Amino acid sequence: MTREPRRGAALEVRDLRFTYPALWGPLAWLARGPSRPLPVLEGVSFSLAPGEHVCLLGRNGAGKTTLFKAIQGFLDPSGGEIRLEGRPAGREEHRRSGFAAADERSFYHRLTVLENLEFFGGLWGLSAREARERARETSESLGLAPLLHRPFSDLSTGWRQRAALARALLHRPGLLLLDEPTRSLDAPAAARFRALLREEPLRGVTVLFSTHNLEEAREVGSRCLVLAGGRVVLDGPPPSTEGLAALLEASP
Amino acid sequence: MTGAAVAAVLHRDLRLALSYRLNFLLGALSSLFSAVLWYYLSAFVTVRGTEVPGGYFAFVATGTVLLQYVTAALHGASRRLREEQAAGTLEFLLSSPAPPWGLLFASVLFDLLLRTADALVLLGAGAALGLEFRLHHPLALLVIALLSVASFAALGILAASFLLVFQRGEPVTPLVGGLLALLGGVFFPPSVLPPFLAAAARLLPLSYAADGLRAVLLEGKGLTALGGVVGPLALFAALLLPLSFLAFSTALRAARRYGLLGRY
Numbered sequence: 001m002t003r004e005p006r007r008g009a010a011l012e013v014r015d016l017r018f019t020y021p022a023l024w025g026p027l028a029w030l031a032r033g034p035s036r037p038l039p040v041l042e043g044v045s046f047s048l049a050p051g052e053h054v055c056l057l058g059r060n061g062a063g064k065t066t067l068f069k070a071i072q073g074f075l076d077p078s079g080g081e082i083r084l085e086g087r088p089a090g091r092e093e094h095r096r097s098g099f100a101a102a103d104e105r106s107f108y109h110r111l112t113v114l115e116n117l118e119f120f121g122g123l124w125g126l127s128a129r130e131a132r133e134r135a136r137e138t139s140e141s142l143g144l145a146p147l148l149h150r151p152f153s154d155l156s157t158g159w160r161q162r163a164a165l166a167r168a169l170l171h172r173p174g175l176l177l178l179d180e181p182t183r184s185l186d187a188p189a190a191a192r193f194r195a196l197l198r199e200e201p202l203r204g205v206t207v208l209f210s211t212h213n214l215e216e217a218r219e220v221g222s223r224c225l226v227l228a229g230g231r232v233v234l235d236g237p238p239p240s241t242e243g244l245a246a247l248l249e250a251s252p
Numbered sequence: 253m254t255g256a257a258v259a260a261v262l263h264r265d266l267r268l269a270l271s272y273r274l275n276f277l278l279g280a281l282s283s284l285f286s287a288v289l290w291y292y293l294s295a296f297v298t299v300r301g302t303e304v305p306g307g308y309f310a311f312v313a314t315g316t317v318l319l320q321y322v323t324a325a326l327h328g329a330s331r332r333l334r335e336e337q338a339a340g341t342l343e344f345l346l347s348s349p350a351p352p353w354g355l356l357f358a359s360v361l362f363d364l365l366l367r368t369a370d371a372l373v374l375l376g377a378g379a380a381l382g383l384e385f386r387l388h389h390p391l392a393l394l395v396i397a398l399l400s401v402a403s404f405a406a407l408g409i410l411a412a413s414f415l416l417v418f419q420r421g422e423p424v425t426p427l428v429g430g431l432l433a434l435l436g437g438v439f440f441p442p443s444v445l446p447p448f449l450a451a452a453a454r455l456l457p458l459s460y461a462a463d464g465l466r467a468v469l470l471e472g473k474g475l476t477a478l479g480g481v482v483g484p485l486a487l488f489a490a491l492l493l494p495l496s497f498l499a500f501s502t503a504l505r506a507a508r509r510y511g512l513l514g515r516y
């Protein structure tokens with residue numbers, strides 16, 4: 001039950017396949033890699049309109065993170081196509097999209113929040129001054145400003161997630177990929193994080209947001225994708241809890 | 253790679269290094285101790301074949317500085333890659349527009365700048381203890397340093413290529429690192445070794461770099477007198493740099509295909 005790709009989509013994924021290839025016997029032993037092919041994505045298709053916020057649901061191991069990694073260019077798909085703003089996603093297009101991972105470790109804990117943001121801004125070609133200004137602007141919008149000079153290691157999980165969001169927004173991406181960003185947050189912090197998605201500077205940014213929480217999925221967007229058995233088995237309004245459970249039960 | 257990205261990497265590395273202040277100070281102190289150690293040791297040691305102005309102290313002090321440089325260049329890329337893998341920042345770095353090999357080179361560059369500070373401490377202490385330098389041709393010093401660093405940074409990137417795929421257990425740095433101290437002409441000249449080992453030493457860029465550095469720093473020679481050193485060093489760099497880029501690109505493609513980037 002997948003939709004036809006839309007015109008002018010911010011992100012378009014067509015028949016995307018990814019299989020962890022088998023390594024040659026001795027190499028599989030040496031690198032401790034798979035000795036048999038492990039298919040994860042088996043023909044995923046969907047598209048996101050500009051500015052749309054869409055939730056991605058699925059069981060653990062359904063391939064949500066693999067899908068995010070393929071869109072980001074961390075994995076080379078075994079087949080299919082990814083188009084960003086209508087163009088085949090090459091490396092540059094991949095790099096123009098923003099990605100705020102839920103992994104709080106992807107920062108330098110010895111540096112302050114501002115130093116981290118300045119560094120990542122520099123990687124995207126911003127001068128030190130531009131990076132500092134944008135880090136301050138974005139942090140102001142996200143309520144992070146009072147903590148800019150604190151070492152990253154001092155931040156609570158909720159603030160770390162906001163820092164991850166601030167980092168993703170530094171280079172003003174058109175597409176934001178959020179892989180379970182509220183996974184480790186308490187309920188009020190998760191609600192505040194979701195509210196940020198409706199405010200500046202996130203308004204107008206296309207968002208793909210993965211979660212295990214159906215209530216959260218309903219709040220984030222009017223549309224959700226359910227991934228199961230390596231395919232999108234539902235593309236539409238978030239289902240009821242019972243409907244989702246039945247859908248996941250029926251999927252391989 | 254943009255200047256902004258290089259500046260960002262250097263600035264980050266400086267901030268990280270300064271956040272471990274004691275380590276920073278101990279590095280300089282260690283160079284000071286080395287100079288004093290070599291000074292007193294050289295009073296008791298005479299090694300045939302070390303007939304450079306300043307004797308064994310000058311020979312071993314310059315050799316130690318060079319060894320610090322090439323070790324930083326050799327280990328820098330793989331050490332940094334391991335740190336980024338462990339910190340979980342590697343995937344994020346690779347999603348930036350900066351080319352991966354450029355990020356590695358910029359990190360190695362910072363390590364080399366740190367080693368320059370250590371080298372200045374060591375050579376400064378050496379000068380205070382009576383070492384005389386005859387640096388009449390700074391350009392020659394720069395050329396030898398650049399060619400040496402390029403050769404060893406290329407070997408370091410080759411090592412990092414293994415790490416991308418195997419995460420640990422690359423064979424390049426243990427093999428090359430072990431040979432450097434033995435055959436590189438750092439602590440004694442290769443001429444004192446058995447003939448087959450002395451011949452093997454001529455296959456290492458460090459032997460040429462050590463000869464060149466001593467000729468420039470201690471004997472005041474310029475580029476025109478160093479053809480026998482600059483030529484082989486340039487050849488090593490010309491062969492190793494493209495090989496390391498090819499290996500790193502291949503390893504990166506394999507890591508993307510097999511989903512190995514996030515593993516460590």
